[in-house]
Amino acid sequence: MSTRVDGDAAGSARPGGVKLDRVVIRFAGDSGDGMQLTGDRFTSEAAAFGNDLSTMPNFPAEIRAPQGTIPGVSSFQVHFADYDILTPGDRPDVLVAMNPAALKANIADLPAGGTLIVNTDEFVKRNLTKVGYDANPLDDDSLAPYQVHQVAMATLTQGALADTGLGKKDAERCKNMFALGLLSWMYHRPTEGTERFLREKFAKKPDIAEANVLAFRAGYYYGETTEAFAVTYQVAPAKLATGTYRQITGNTALAYGIVAAGQQSKLPVLLGTYPITPASDILHELSKYKQFGITTFQAEDEIAGICAALGASYGGALGVTSTSGPGVALKSETIGLGVMTELPLLVIDVQRGGPSTGLPTKTEQADLLQAMFGRNGESPVPVVAPQSPADCFAAAIEATHIALKYRTPVLLLSDGAIANGSEPWLIPDVADLPDLSVEFATEPNAPDGTFWPYLRDQETLARAWAVPGTPGLQHRIGGLEKADGSGNISYDPDNHDRMVRLRQAKIDGIEVPDLTVDDPSGKARVLVLGWGSSYGPIGAAARRVRKLGHAVAQAHLRNLNPFPKNLGDVLKSYDKVVVPEMNLGQLALLLRGRYLVDVISYTKVAGLPFKAEELQDVLTDIVKGVDAA
Amino acid sequence: MTAIDLGLPGLSGLAGVPTADEPQKAKDYKSDQEVRWCPGCGDYVVLNAVQSFLPSLGLKRENIVFVSGIGCSSRFPYYMNTYGMHSIHGRAPAIATGLATARPDLSVWVVTGDGDALSIGGNHLIHTLRRNVNLKILLFNNRIYGLTKGQYSPTSETGKVTKSTPMGSLDHPFNPVSLALGAEATFVGRALDSDRKGLTEVLRQAAEHRGSALVEIYQNCPIFNDGAFDVLKEPDEAAQRLVNLEHGKPIRFGKGDDGAGEFGVIRSGFGSLDVAKVSEVGEDAIVVHDAHTPDPSYAFALSRLSAQDLSHTVTGVFRSVQRPTYDDLARAQVEDAKASKPADLQSLLRGKDTWTVV
Numbered sequence: 001m002s003t004r005v006d007g008d009a010a011g012s013a014r015p016g017g018v019k020l021d022r023v024v025i026r027f028a029g030d031s032g033d034g035m036q037l038t039g040d041r042f043t044s045e046a047a048a049f050g051n052d053l054s055t056m057p058n059f060p061a062e063i064r065a066p067q068g069t070i071p072g073v074s075s076f077q078v079h080f081a082d083y084d085i086l087t088p089g090d091r092p093d094v095l096v097a098m099n100p101a102a103l104k105a106n107i108a109d110l111p112a113g114g115t116l117i118v119n120t121d122e123f124v125k126r127n128l129t130k131v132g133y134d135a136n137p138l139d140d141d142s143l144a145p146y147q148v149h150q151v152a153m154a155t156l157t158q159g160a161l162a163d164t165g166l167g168k169k170d171a172e173r174c175k176n177m178f179a180l181g182l183l184s185w186m187y188h189r190p191t192e193g194t195e196r197f198l199r200e201k202f203a204k205k206p207d208i209a210e211a212n213v214l215a216f217r218a219g220y221y222y223g224e225t226t227e228a229f230a231v232t233y234q235v236a237p238a239k240l241a242t243g244t245y246r247q248i249t250g251n252t253a254l255a256y257g258i259v260a261a262g263q264q265s266k267l268p269v270l271l272g273t274y275p276i277t278p279a280s281d282i283l284h285e286l287s288k289y290k291q292f293g294i295t296t297f298q299a300e301d302e303i304a305g306i307c308a309a310l311g312a313s314y315g316g317a318l319g320v321t322s323t324s325g326p327g328v329a330l331k332s333e334t335i336g337l338g339v340m341t342e343l344p345l346l347v348i349d350v351q352r353g354g355p356s357t358g359l360p361t362k363t364e365q366a367d368l369l370q371a372m373f374g375r376n377g378e379s380p381v382p383v384v385a386p387q388s389p390a391d392c393f394a395a396a397i398e399a400t401h402i403a404l405k406y407r408t409p410v411l412l413l414s415d416g417a418i419a420n421g422s423e424p425w426l427i428p429d430v431a432d433l434p435d436l437s438v439e440f441a442t443e444p445n446a447p448d449g450t451f452w453p454y455l456r457d458q459e460t461l462a463r464a465w466a467v468p469g470t471p472g473l474q475h476r477i478g479g480l481e482k483a484d485g486s487g488n489i490s491y492d493p494d495n496h497d498r499m500v501r502l503r504q505a506k507i508d509g510i511e512v513p514d515l516t517v518d519d520p521s522g523k524a525r526v527l528v529l530g531w532g533s534s535y536g537p538i539g540a541a542a543r544r545v546r547k548l549g550h551a552v553a554q555a556h557l558r559n560l561n562p563f564p565k566n567l568g569d570v571l572k573s574y575d576k577v578v579v580p581e582m583n584l585g586q587l588a589l590l591l592r593g594r595y596l597v598d599v600i601s602y603t604k605v606a607g608l609p610f611k612a613e614e615l616q617d618v619l620t621d622i623v624k625g626v627d628a629a
Numbered sequence: 630m631t632a633i634d635l636g637l638p639g640l641s642g643l644a645g646v647p648t649a650d651e652p653q654k655a656k657d658y659k660s661d662q663e664v665r666w667c668p669g670c671g672d673y674v675v676l677n678a679v680q681s682f683l684p685s686l687g688l689k690r691e692n693i694v695f696v697s698g699i700g701c702s703s704r705f706p707y708y709m710n711t712y713g714m715h716s717i718h719g720r721a722p723a724i725a726t727g728l729a730t731a732r733p734d735l736s737v738w739v740v741t742g743d744g745d746a747l748s749i750g751g752n753h754l755i756h757t758l759r760r761n762v763n764l765k766i767l768l769f770n771n772r773i774y775g776l777t778k779g780q781y782s783p784t785s786e787t788g789k790v791t792k793s794t795p796m797g798s799l800d801h802p803f804n805p806v807s808l809a810l811g812a813e814a815t816f817v818g819r820a821l822d823s824d825r826k827g828l829t830e831v832l833r834q835a836a837e838h839r840g841s842a843l844v845e846i847y848q849n850c851p852i853f854n855d856g857a858f859d860v861l862k863e864p865d866e867a868a869q870r871l872v873n874l875e876h877g878k879p880i881r882f883g884k885g886d887d888g889a890g891e892f893g894v895i896r897s898g899f900g901s902l903d904v905a906k907v908s909e910v911g912e913d914a915i916v917v918h919d920a921h922t923p924d925p926s927y928a929f930a931l932s933r934l935s936a937q938d939l940s941h942t943v944t945g946v947f948r949s950v951q952r953p954t955y956d957d958l959a960r961a962q963v964e965d966a967k968a969s970k971p972a973d974l975q976s977l978l979r980g981k982d983t984w985t986v987v
């Protein structure tokens with residue numbers, strides 16, 4: 001397969017440079033230094049060039065943490081390659097440190113021999129003391145293991161902008177674009193896209209736009225003219241499957257999935273929500289797409305958000321609510337009402353570090369049991385978890401499909417890592433999207449000629465759904481237990497037992513695809529099983545283990561409730577099953593309880609994704625142990 | 630209907646709700662469910678009043694929805710032959726907001742109580758009122774928790790001895806009308822459960838109001854708080870205490886020799902109102918009720934005429950003003966977007982910056 005890249009975003013790049021197959025770059029600076037924008041632009045350049053890529057933003061929960069301090073450090077890591085990669089990379093090959101705090105917070109991650117580019121202008125006594133440096137690390141030999149490039153970025157930027165008439169402060173603010181320009185030169189990146197982007201972004205302030213473009217170019221030319229950077233690098237486009245791609249974050253993909261679900265079901269969408277990190281971007285995104293019949297309601301609290309969504313569903317719309325773990329806790333009573341009234345409802349939990357307020361901007365997978373069981377009574381709901389940023393699109397459509405077909409709230413578990421991370425997305429053809437249309441009840445269905453809202457479809461066990469406005473089908477629903485069939489209030493013990501079992505059977509019977517196992521050798525005796533956003537690091541680790549000559553099988557769960565029908569058989573066909581999770585073993589608990597398989601739970605709850613390296617070590621040890629036995 | 634254009638933004642609260650082909654009767658609104666409130670409960674009277682009143686609106690029954698929370702009164706939807714949802718404690722206004730926003734062709738009613746609306750659901754109540762969502766909220770105020778068997782509520786008078794407060798309750802009560810006005814509700818009314826005529830009139834105006842309408846209904850709970858409103862029901866007492874409002878009429882009450890009412894409401898102090906003998910202050914001093922006064926302070930002052938002792942209990946429509954409704958505006962934004970931008974999913978997914986691998 002030949003790889004040629006074109007499209008709106010494609011840009012040409014300067015030829016030459018030492019060929020590399022992959023590079024990880026981390027931009028780190030103060031929250032006010034524009035590191036997220038810088039990283040984002042570098043990513044777009046990589047995308048425009050046709051690399052495969054994966055990104056990991058990391059920023060403080062405080063909007064303006066004290067300047068120049070360690071808690072105020074914001075960073076953006078981008079991994080780009082000429083082959084299909086799975087993670088944002090464990091460690092950077094290149095670290096760009098805009099100030100002493102950024103250096104101190106990140107240097108431990110840079111492997112010996114790695115490239116370090118520092119903005120020397122910030123390495124003054126005051127800033128050094130602020131973060132506990134007794135001596136300037138640029139002056140002693142503490143950075144000897146690295147290839148250090150000292151660049152006075154602020155001074156150089158101010159010099160480049162001297163003739164623009166821009167104030168010193170404003171000029172200094174463009175130093176992130178200087179850094180971007182320098183890195184773009186080092187890695188032979190196309191530059192047209194960034195210049196176009198800057199002119200569009202600052203369209204209302206042309207002088208600022210020009211200043212940023214000038215700073216960007218100054219960085220690029222600095223690389224070219226100074227002798228300091230003897231070597232440049234080239235990462236060729238990746239040989240991805242043919243088709244048209246774009247770069248996308250998890251939250252954007254999720255929002256698009258909801259738009260698509262509304263279109264494919266031909267239902268208006270009402271998102272009832274309350275701002276919460278890291279889910280707010282779903283609200284921001286959807287509020288832009290009213291032309292698709294989407295109403296976004298920013299409610300007074302989490303509870304009102306989901307209640308409005310449920311009210312809209314009751315009226316025959318697609319009700320959606322988006323939140324993070326603390327919000328799910330508040331919404332749980334309404335999810336229970338959705339279970340009881342058997343109405344479709346999409347509940348999105350973009351998980352973050354917990355418990356309580358926890359780590360709002362960090363990632364975790366610790367809401368699985370909350371999603372499964374966090375309600376009073378026997379209250380089963382389907383749970384779907386996307387495995388990567390781009391996968392959020394398909395996951396949203398799948399979750400909606402289940403909600404509408406089976407008339408049930410569905411929990412979609414994303415997390416901070418995939419919500420803010422990005423990767424290339426093979427843009428789907430709308431013609432290939434599934435039809436999600438629903439049939440509302442229009443006629444009486446009961447033996448007595450009336451309408452019974454709790455008569456079920458024999459195959460799906462979904463109840464009849466008649467929306468207000470349908471003549472002759474007036475009925476009442478609510479949170480009290482229903483009589484099987486008629487839906488009238490019932491306190492009958494046998495009826496309750498039957499209804500509890502019916503609700504459970506409905507969820508258990510949801511059709512989900514069988515679990516597929518990836519085992520290229522066909523000889524693996526160890527299976528590594530994950531769910532959600534850990535797909536990337538687990539996959540990368542499995543590849544590495546295989547490269548070392550060991551056999552390991554990998555499978556990943558997208559459906560956590562119900563589990564795929566073949567899961568038990570899969571688990572039982574391996575000597576050992578390893579389950580890595582960013583929690584204290586929640587999936588492991590479910591697997592042991594359900595299948596009586598003593599899986600090996602490997603857990604880490606650091607607020608950061610797994611590193612492929614650590615999982616590689618864990619898997620290698622286990623595989624070796626099994627082989628030796 | 631008046632033939633003269635008053636310049637009011639004149640959409641009815643029922644605009645867009647389809648009307649019935651046939652005339653209706655009260656029994657058309659009775660469901661097949663047996664009503665299960667305690668004997669003598671005020672809820673029966675209100676249910677009957679609502680069932681008798683709805684036919685006059687002439688709406689299709691299937692386009693009427695009652696949404697309730699939790700509490701004795703929240704059983705109401707089960708007894709109505711309309712669509713209905715008996716939801717969870719305090720959340721009915723939020724559920725109804727989603728429903729009313731999604732469906733302009735429905736007449737949406739919320740049935741709630743003093744505990745449901747003012748305690749656990751207080752937040753949703755005030756936000757619904759400030760947004761002015763087109764829904765009607767019937768707040769049954771019996772000043773007690775009935776369903777949980779008799780604890781004091783946020784409208785119980787201070788010092789109330791109940792199961793949970795053997796030495797008397799400590800908290801200062803809410804005045805629901807004052808609270809609603811503080812949230813700048815566009816329509817606020819009050820009625821007594823036993824006053825079928827007065828209640829029906831307030832309900833009629835509420836139904837026709839486009840926006841959130843809060844109707845406080847004083848409702849007797851014979852089991853846990855019997856006689857809470859008896860002073861308003863005994864004819865001699867009532868005449869001295871009940872101040873009934875009629876838009877455009879001087880606010881007078883009490884027996885009076887001329888039949889026009891011995892007492893009247895006058896202005897006093899910093900924007901507040903007081904009660905005086907008409908014979909002492911003169912007819913010209915009596916305030917003429919204007920429910921359309923834009924500033925809610927006037928209606929608020931009316932709501933403060935008496936404390937919780939019911940010494941001067943104002944009933945009728947305190948305030949009825951026009952303000953765009955949240956749901957109309959939300960739908961208008963969607964319609965504007967549809968008219969100005971194509972709903973092209975493929976081009977949305979494609980976005981601006983793409984590249985092709987061939």
Ligand code: SF4
Nearest residue numbers: 666667670701775850
């Ligand atoms: S407890 Fe009171 S309010 Fe509740 S049904 Fe009985 S009488 Fe009515």
